[in-house]
Amino acid sequence: MLICVGGRGYYQEEGKEPVEMLPGTVINIPANVKHWHGAASDSWFSHLAVEVGGEETSNEWCDPVSNEDYNKLR
Numbered sequence: 637m638l639i640c641v642g643g644r645g646y647y648q649e650e651g652k653e654p655v656e657m658l659p660g661t662v663i664n665i666p667a668n669v670k671h672w673h674g675a676a677s678d679s680w681f682s683h684l685a686v687e688v689g690g691e692e693t694s695n696e697w698c699d700p701v702s703n704e705d706y707n708k709l710r
Contacts, residue, residue, distance in 0.1 A: 637686040638663040638673055645681030646709055647673040654709055657681070667693055672701050676709060 638647060640657040647663045648654040650670040655663065657673070665671060667690060675681030687695070 637665065637688070639684040639686070640681070641684060642680070642682035644676045644679040645674055645683065646676060647671060657683070670698060672698075674701070674706075677706070 638657070638661075640659055640661040642659055645657045646654045647657055648671060649665075655661075656676075657663065663673075673683070
């Protein structure tokens with residue numbers, strides 16, 4: 637779960653449109669969903685990340701977002 641607490645950012649699941657995150661936005665991320673999140677290009681971004689325990693789960697850091705994909709966000 638991601639909770640935006642300041643600034644402005646984005647969350648995007650693989651194959652879906654990005655979601656703008658503003659203070660108070662809460663994103664529930666199902667297990668095994670490839671996604672990225674980070675600050676908008678013109679803002680800082682602060683968030684809380686909460687992991688709910690489960691069986692046979694893990695966190696995997698994947699490839700960085702390309703500059704081309706990142707620059708499409710507005």
